[in-house]
Amino acid sequence: MSIDLSGAGWVKSSYSQSGGECIEVAAGFVGVMPVRDSKDPEGPALVFPANAWSCFVAGVKDGTFGGS
Numbered sequence: 378m379s380i381d382l383s384g385a386g387w388v389k390s391s392y393s394q395s396g397g398e399c400i401e402v403a404a405g406f407v408g409v410m411p412v413r414d415s416k417d418p419e420g421p422a423l424v425f426p427a428n429a430w431s432c433f434v435a436g437v438k439d440g441t442f443g444g445s
Contacts, residue, residue: 382411382422389415 385403393399399415403422410430413422425433436442 380406380409380411380424385411385422387413387415387418 382403386405387401387403389399389401393415401413401415401418403411403413406424408427409424410427411422411424412430414420
């Protein structure tokens with residue numbers, strides 16, 4: 378499947394510090410969540426199924442992946 382991301386509106390997390398290692402997401406794509414590295418906006422984007430992305434975000438919030 379190919380998705381045209383040329384008109385995507387990319388958003389960086391509000392938790393991001395300037396110059397930090399961040400990702401950006403582009404909402405508004407039915408059934409998927411495009412994600413890219415904010416340091417490489419012209420580089421490739423990964424496109425995850427929306428339900429998988431929701432599970433990942435929930436895991437981050439509940440500490441499933443550790444971290445500080």
